[in-house]
Amino acid sequence: MKKLIFLAVSFLLGLYCVSGIVTAAEIPTLAFKKHVVIDREGFGYEALRLLVPKGWHFKGGVLWNYNKVPPEASTAFTISSPDGSSVLEQFPHITLFWSQDSNLQLSYSRAGMEIVQPMGATDFLKNFFIPRFRSNVSGIKVIESQSLPELAQQSRDLAQFQMRVFGQISPFRFQFEIRADAGRLKMEYFQGGGEKIVEDATVAITYIIAYLPTMYGGYATGITWIPIVSSFKTPEKELNAKVRIFKIIMDSRKDNPVWVENCIKLSASVTRDKIRQQRAIFNRMQQISKTQSEIGDMIMDSYQKRNDAYDRIFDNYSQAIRGVDSYKDPINDWKIDLPTGYDNAWTNGSEYIISDDAGFNPNVGSTQNWEQMKRQR
Numbered sequence: 514m515k516k517l518i519f520l521a522v523s524f525l526l527g528l529y530c531v532s533g534i535v536t537a538a539e540i541p542t543l544a545f546k547k548h549v550v551i552d553r554e555g556f557g558y559e560a561l562r563l564l565v566p567k568g569w570h571f572k573g574g575v576l577w578n579y580n581k582v583p584p585e586a587s588t589a590f591t592i593s594s595p596d597g598s599s600v601l602e603q604f605p606h607i608t609l610f611w612s613q614d615s616n617l618q619l620s621y622s623r624a625g626m627e628i629v630q631p632m633g634a635t636d637f638l639k640n641f642f643i644p645r646f647r648s649n650v651s652g653i654k655v656i657e658s659q660s661l662p663e664l665a666q667q668s669r670d671l672a673q674f675q676m677r678v679f680g681q682i683s684p685f686r687f688q689f690e691i692r693a694d695a696g697r698l699k700m701e702y703f704q705g706g707g708e709k710i711v712e713d714a715t716v717a718i719t720y721i722i723a724y725l726p727t728m729y730g731g732y733a734t735g736i737t738w739i740p741i742v743s744s745f746k747t748p749e750k751e752l753n754a755k756v757r758i759f760k761i762i763m764d765s766r767k768d769n770p771v772w773v774e775n776c777i778k779l780s781a782s783v784t785r786d787k788i789r790q791q792r793a794i795f796n797r798m799q800q801i802s803k804t805q806s807e808i809g810d811m812i813m814d815s816y817q818k819r820n821d822a823y824d825r826i827f828d829n830y831s832q833a834i835r836g837v838d839s840y841k842d843p844i845n846d847w848k849i850d851l852p853t854g855y856d857n858a859w860t861n862g863s864e865y866i867i868s869d870d871a872g873f874n875p876n877v878g879s880t881q882n883w884e885q886m887k888r889q890r
Contacts, residue, residue: 543566543758543761543851543855543866543867543868544566544567544568544864544865544866545564545565545566545567545761545765545864545865545866546564546565546566546567546863546864546865547562547563547564547565547845547862547863547864547865548562548563548564548565548571549561549562550562550563550574550575550588550590551574551575552574552575552586552772553574553575554575554576554577555575555577555584555586555776555798556772556775556776556798556801556802557802558769558772558802559769559772560574560575560588560768560769560772561588561766561767561768561769561772562765562766562767562769563762563763563765563766563767564761564762564765564849564865565592565762566592566594566758566761566762567864568594568595569592569593569594569595570591570592570593570595571590571591571592572590572591572592572593573588573589573590573591573603574588574589574590575587575588576588576589576605576606579791579794581625582783582789583779583780583783583784583788583794584779584780584783584794585606586776587605587606588603589603589604589605589606590602590603591603592762594747594755598708598747598748598751599745599746599747599748599751599755599758600745600746600747601743601744601745601759601762601763602743602744602745602746603742603743604646604741604742604743604744606739607627607739607740607742608626608627608737608738608739609626609627609628609629609631609737609738609739609740610622610626610627610628610629610735610736610737610738611628611629611630611631611735611736611738612733612734612735612736613733613734614727614733614734614735616727616733617725617733617735621735626737629641631720631736631738633694633696633718634660634661634665634694634695634696634716634717634718634740635658635659635660635696635697635698637716637718637740638658638696638697638698638714638716638742639655639658639698641740642714642716642740642742643700647700647702647712649704650702650703650704650710651702651703651704652701652702652703653700653701653702654700654701654702655698655699655700656699656700656701657698657699657829658696658697658698658699659696659697659826659829660694660695660696661695661696661697661715661717661822661825661826662695663821663822663825664695664715664717664819664822664823664825665693665694665695665717665718666693666822667815667818667819667822668693668695668717668718668719668741668819669691669692669693669719670815671815671816671819672691672693672719672721673691674815675773675777676689676691676721678774678777678778678781679777679780679781680781681781682778682781682782682785683781683782683784683785687723687724687725687726688723688724689721689722689723689724690722691719691720691721691722692719692720692722693717693718693719693720694717694718694720695715695716695717695718695822696715696716697713697714697715697716697826698713698714699711699712699713699829700712700713700714701749708748708749709748709749710746710747710748710749711746711747711748711749711752712744712745712746713744713745713746713826714742714743714744715742715743715744715823715826716740716741716742717740717741718738718739718740718741719738719739719741720736720737720738721736721737721738721739722734722735722736723735723736723737743763743823745759747759756827756830760824760827760830761850761851763823763824763827764820764824764850765849765850766820767820767847768816770816771806774806775798775801775802778801778804779794779797779798779801782797782801783797838850838851838853838855838888838889839888839889840858840886840887840888840889841886841887841889842860842865842886843860843884843886843887844860844861844862844884845860845862848889849865849886851865851867855867855868855869856868856869856870856871856873857870857871857873857885858885858886858888859874859875859883859884859885859886860883860884860886861875861881861882861883861884865886866883
């Protein structure tokens with residue numbers, strides 16, 4: 514039972530110098546569409562939303578693994594430019610385990626966990642991410658690395674909240690502590706026809722260090738660690754222009770904390786009641802969806818701070834970014850952050866257009882109803 518609880522909580526914590534200045538005149542108009550990711554295989558409602566450049570391709574979403582007990586949910590997707598050369602990616606869920614106790618290693622390996630000794634964030638990107646996910650490129654070279662302590666702290670805060678929600682339903686019978694680390698790497702390599710690609714990868718790692726009673730008396734330490742990796746890549750010659758688009762996408766991401774909370778409640782409930790049949794799991798999903806959320810202003814603020822912490826990866830691109838302005842979407846009551854330097858911004862409720870032409874009006878020659886968004890002061 515102790516191992517089942519430990520396995521149940523482990524996956525939940527996985528529930529995301531450039532020279533030159535790009536002027537607004539170089540990209541006179543940018544258009545985006547609101548993309549809502551629905552959890553179609555599970556709870557049936559929104560898991561997250563973000564802006565996708567018009568003409569770009571979104572692939573992926575929420576994935577459920579019902580072969581695991583409790584069932585595992587995660588998000589993974591790519592957002593690709595029309596020619597496929599520029600990509601923003603949220604990588605698939607990774608859960609790793611380590612213990613010096615050989616019996617624990619064997620037990621968790623049989624449960625489907627990969628046994629890997631813990632690493633820090635930037636070491637993970639160099640020694641695990643690159644060999645695992647970029648083995649098909651040539652001449653790879655790390656040109657910049659950075660620790661992200663603010664993101665690490667926000668990841669730890671969210672993990673503590675998630676563990677508290679789980680423990681209220683299925684109490685823990687072992688002691689544990691939570692740590693976190695975060696960092697980024699900027700790398701360059703050659704791909705396909707020899708074009709040089711620049712990629713910036715970020716990871717936030719949560720470590721659950723559990724002190725598990727052994728059959729011989731005493732305790733053994735088991736570490737479950739969950740790296741959440743995202744990256745953006747583009748041909749080097751397009752970096753200054755594309756980095757602004759990547760920032761808009763990442764700034765616009767809004768996770769639904771109620772969905773995350775209900776995934777935790779489902780996992781804890783399945784663990785506590787030892788539910789195995791898929792029909793019974795779906796029934797429990799329906800029951801949980803009807804319960805009142807415990808998320809208050811503090812945890813909502815924590816999600817926003819995590820998004821802000823992710824935004825630090827763009828600090829070294831400041832010459833290309835030149836800051837953002839906040840707009841109020843009057844149709845969806847949603848705050849949008851868009852690049853500064855544009856004269857006006859418009860929305861029709863599902864699409865967004867910004868332009869540096871003071872006289873630009875998308876209603877001209879259109880059958881749609883566009884409303885101009887006000888810049889927030």
